[in-house]
Amino acid sequence: MTVQDKLQQLQTLFAQMERALIAYSGGIDSTLVAKVAFDVLGYKALAITANSPSLLPEDFEDAQVQAADIGISHEVVATHEMDNPNYTTNPVNRCYFCKSELYDALKPLASEWGYAYVVDGVNADDLQDYRPGIRAAKERGTRSPLAEVGITKLEVREISKLLGLPWWDKPAQPCLSSRFPYGEEITVEKLRRVGQAERYLRHLGWSTLRVRSQADTARIELPAAEIPTFIQNTDLAELVEAFKGYGFTYVTLDLEGFVSGKLNQELPFASSMS
Numbered sequence: 001m002t003v004q005d006k007l008q009q010l011q012t013l014f015a016q017m018e019r020a021l022i023a024y025s026g027g028i029d030s031t032l033v034a035k036v037a038f039d040v041l042g043y044k045a046l047a048i049t050a051n052s053p054s055l056l057p058e059d060f061e062d063a064q065v066q067a068a069d070i071g072i073s074h075e076v077v078a079t080h081e082m083d084n085p086n087y088t089t090n091p092v093n094r095c096y097f098c099k100s101e102l103y104d105a106l107k108p109l110a111s112e113w114g115y116a117y118v119v120d121g122v123n124a125d126d127l128q129d130y131r132p133g134i135r136a137a138k139e140r141g142t143r144s145p146l147a148e149v150g151i152t153k154l155e156v157r158e159i160s161k162l163l164g165l166p167w168w169d170k171p172a173q174p175c176l177s178s179r180f181p182y183g184e185e186i187t188v189e190k191l192r193r194v195g196q197a198e199r200y201l202r203h204l205g206w207s208t209l210r211v212r213s214q215a216d217t218a219r220i221e222l223p224a225a226e227i228p229t230f231i232q233n234t235d236l237a238e239l240v241e242a243f244k245g246y247g248f249t250y251v252t253l254d255l256e257g258f259v260s261g262k263l264n265q266e267l268p269f270a271s272s273m274s
Contacts (some may be wrong), residue, residue: 003151010149010151013145013149014036014037018116019114019115020044020115020119021045021046021115021117022046022048022120023106023118023142024049025121026062026064026067027172028156028167028172030121031160032146034066036145038072047072047074048074048076049064049074050105052078054098054175054176056176062170079098079102081101082188087101087177089185090181090182090186100139103118103140106118107140119142120137120143122147124152125152171207179210180213180214181214193246197211197220197246197248198211216248217248218243219253220253222258224257224258227257230253
C-alpha cells in the first residue's frame with residue numbers, strides 16, 4: 001500500500017468521525033493528524049495543546065505557529081502532572097500518569113463542546129515501543145488514526161512532505177521528563193536546566209540531540225557521525241561554563257551517540273509492560 005493510499009484512508013477515517021478534538025503537541029505526528037483533520041473537517045476539527053513545564057517554550061511556540069499555518073482552531077489547556085507524585089517520582093510507567101492527566105482534561109472538554117472523538121498522534125511504530133501512555137489513552141477512549149491506518153514514523157514524514165508541510169523533517173522532541181533515568185525525581189528546576197542546555201546546543205546549530213540528566217551530570221547525545229565535528233568546532237570550555245550556570249556540576253559527551261529512547265534500554269521486558 002502506498003503512502004497516498006494510506007493518506008486517503010486517513011482522510012476517510014476523519015470523514016466518518018465528523019467531528020474530532022486532537023491532542024496536539026506540535027510534534028510531527030500530531031501535526032499531521034491536525035492537518036488532515038482540518039483538511040477534511042474544517043471548523044469541526046479542534047487542536048488542543050497541553051502546556052506544562054515538561055514542554056520547551058520554543059516547542060509550544062512551534063505548535064502555535066504550525067496550527068496557524070494549517071488554519072485549524074487551536075486551544076491551550078494547562079495540565080498539572082507535576083502535582084502528582086506518581087509522575088514526579090519518575091517510575092517506569094511515568095508516561096501513564098502524564099497521559100492520564102492529559103486525557104482526563106480533554107475528555108470532558110470534548111463532551112462539553114460536542115466532539116465525539118478525541119484523537120492523538122500515536123503511529124504504528126509507537127505500538128511496538130514501550131509506551132505506557134498509550135494504555136492511559138485507550139482507557140479513556142482516545143483514538144489513534146495514524147496507528148489505525150498503519151502509518152509508520154517514516155510514512156508520517158513522507159505524507160507530511162507530500163502535503164507540503166515545511167516541518168516534515170522536524171526532529172522528534174519527546175517531553176523533557178524523558179531525559180531523566182527512571183527513579184530520579186523530576187522537578188521544575190531540573191526540567192528548566194535541561195531545557196536551557198538543549199536550547200544552548202540548538203543555538204550552536206545542532207538539531208538532533210538530547211541532554212540526559214542524572215543527578216548533577218549533563219550527558220550530551222548527538223548523532224555519532226557528528227561527534228568529531230562537534231568536538232572540533234565547539235568551544236568546550238565555554239559550553240561547560242554555560243551548563244554549570246544552568247545548575248549542572250559535570251558535563252559529559254555520550255560517545256555511543258544519540259539513540260532515541262536510550263533510557264528504556266534498562267528495561268529488558270519493557271515491550272511486555274505497556
